[in-house]
Amino acid sequence: MDGGAIDGNWYLAVLGFARETPWLQGFMALFTNVGLVLLALLAVVTWWRMRPLDAARMAAALWVPLAVALAYGLSNLVKVLVQEPRPCIRYPAVPTVATCDYVTDYSFPSNHVTLAVAAAVALLFAARRTGLVALGLALLVAFSRMYLGAHYPHDVFAGAVLGALVACLGLPLWRPMKALVDYLRDGALRPLTGTGERTTVAAR
Template sequence: MAGLAESGSNPDVDLLYDINGLAKDAPHWFDRVMEFVGEYGLLLAMVLLVLWCWWSVRRRGGQDAASSVAALVWAPLAAGIAVLVNVPIRGFVQRPRPFNDHQGLDVLVSGKNDFSFVSDHATLTMAMGVALFVANRRFGLVGIALALLEGFCRVYMGVHYPTDVIGGFALGTAVALLLSPLATALLTPLAKAVERSKAGWLIVSGRGTADGQEALIPGARSEQEAGAEERDLAA
């Protein structure tokens, strides 16, 4: 793998210099923004996106609420598993960071002394994005777009080769998709049990009783009661 890091006609290195070269021409404040976004900002955005999707599913409710929430729980779990899978991969490949083998790179983040292939950030964000897509396509497309932006940022910052990012995308996607059926089978019964418990509000808005029934506001009537009253008046 180290051979890929050698300069010349290698498109991986050429693309690295092309993308990282944008940092040299950009204003200092923009580089600082990209540094924060690429290191922390997009990870936080992914977490907030999953929470937003959970809130939307919870408010919508329905019979499939438990399975939908279970699929959302899989998103952060998939990211964690994918990063763990990457640990032996990094140790086996042992690819140095690009700034260790190439001169003239504008490195925006210091202290990166671990191996480069594959990118943890790209792996984590793509795993969450793909798992979120399985649960909800609309939110998932946004998550995948954030993951792609994360990959660009890692190369822009000079801490990863493009192939590090592509490898992270592939690893995150594989873990999220291949283990999704097993995760759904294990998490859905757990989500249904939570729905029937006093913590049912985590699954459906308004659920909080032990029998899993919707908690109505005092003095409010259910739709069934209102419908029955209208039929009585019509009769």
């Protein structure tokens, strides 16, 4: 797939903005990966906070890493099926903030964005306030991927859609996941799932 034919002009426009903002380049280069680390930390904190609460809350917290793992697998599958070259390969004469070393790594969709949005949307189900913070981080990660020249806009959009859809798969799984948490709380995995009451209070 030729990504440049879809939104190559938008990609070039973002790169133009990146060249005009050298003071922002270092932050974006750092945050594109640090943002994922911060999202992982939010997931861990949310899991810890849910341990003394009911099974519904804990099920929501445990769904976050599961959603991220599933989204990552699907994203890589789509990459192999579509095989879209990175935009820096399509436009070799255009300088990018990030080094163009993606010869063997396809562009569509963005793995970074898929993971970030999957985590953020899943966190919204577990703890809304934390999820809103996570969503802000995910949006910044998404912009950083274009700013650095690593992805076309449509790569980022597709990653966001894929991540959100995977995270929403947790909704029909809520009942069996709550039952699983209750079961695990009676066994050896109790330190993982906490000691909360068997209630069904909605997550906030």
